[in-house]
Amino acid sequence: MKILGIWGSPRKGGNSDVLLDAFLKGAAQGGADVEKVALRELKITPCLEIYHCFKDGTCPIKDDMQPLYEKLLVADVVALASPIFFYGVSAQTKAMIDRTQAHWSKRYVLKQDFPGPERQGVLLCTGATKGKYLFVGARFTAKYFFDAINVTYAAEILVRGVDEKGAILGQPEVLARAEDLGRRLAGGEKFGPIKLKPLAV
Ligand SMILES: Cc1cc2nc3c(=O)[nH]c(=O)nc-3n(C[C@H](O)[C@H](O)[C@H](O)COP(=O)(O)O)c2cc1C
Structure with missing residues (x-):
């Protein structure tokens, strides 16, 4: 069982970092082979929209996204951790996501064989405020x-009301929940699927 954690905050030791670490700690305790990728340490160019991927499912931009493509294919669980920035995921997270257009193209344009959907995705998010719609943007992006x-x-x-670095440590029940989720996913338990209600505008 391979569990890949992708961490998209620029702030080391921040809230999504602590949350993902709790999740991965549980996953490791549950026997998973765990890997954490820190997007802040990578150079990932935003998608250039040249549609090369429509031809063969690959992206010609030679940067740190290239090894991630393979990791995303072989992981049994992909955990995406991001802070909320302006009601969406962070720019680091979004740049990585946009580059997975190459995988989207393999699936939907080229109709190639693709691993899944028994594989599972987890969204871990932290935000400062407490608004009802705080996670709407990030959840749709994750979907x-x-x-x-x-x-x-x-x-x-999804953790509301955490702003200062490490504020999430004041919510030990949330971290225990993240550990438990990691442990259960490592054990092969199935969750979801989470369905989102469309928001009319
Ligand atoms: C550029 C920026 C934009 C932010 N936008 C929001 C926002 O729209 N809503 C909110 O509740 N918090 C917002 N925040 C606060 C962060 O989401 C919050 O501090 C979060 O816990 C940070 O997680 P991290 O420590 O993992 O980076 C913003 C913070 C920054 C730096």
Whole structure:
């Protein structure tokens, strides 16, 4: 069981970092082979929209996204951790997601065989405020990211009201929930699928 954690905050030791670490700690305790990818340490160019991927499902931009494409294919569980920035995921997270257009193209344009959908996706998000719609943008982005890489949107932990670095440590019950989720996914438990209600505008 391979569990891949993708962490999209620029702030080391911040809230999504702590949350993902709790999740991965549980996953490791549950026996999974765990890997954490810190997007802040990678150079990932935003999608250039040249549609090369429509031809063969690959992206010609030679940067740190290339090894991630393979990791996204072989993971049994993909956990995406991001802070909320302006009601969406962080720019680091979004750049990585946009580049998975190459995987989307393999699935939907070229109709190639693709692993999944028994694989599972988890969204872990932290935000400062407490508004009802705080996670709407991130959840929709996650839904279509998970679809592009053919993992089922299985579970999510969305944490409101955490702003200062490490504020999430004041919510030990949330961290225990993240650990438990990691442990259960490592054990092969199935969750979801999470269905989102469309929002009319
Ligand atoms: C550029 C920026 C934009 C933000 N936008 C929002 C926002 O729209 N809503 C909100 O509740 N918090 C917002 N925040 C606060 C962060 O979501 C919050 O501090 C979060 O816990 C940070 O997680 P991290 O420590 O993992 O980076 C923003 C913070 C920054 C730096």
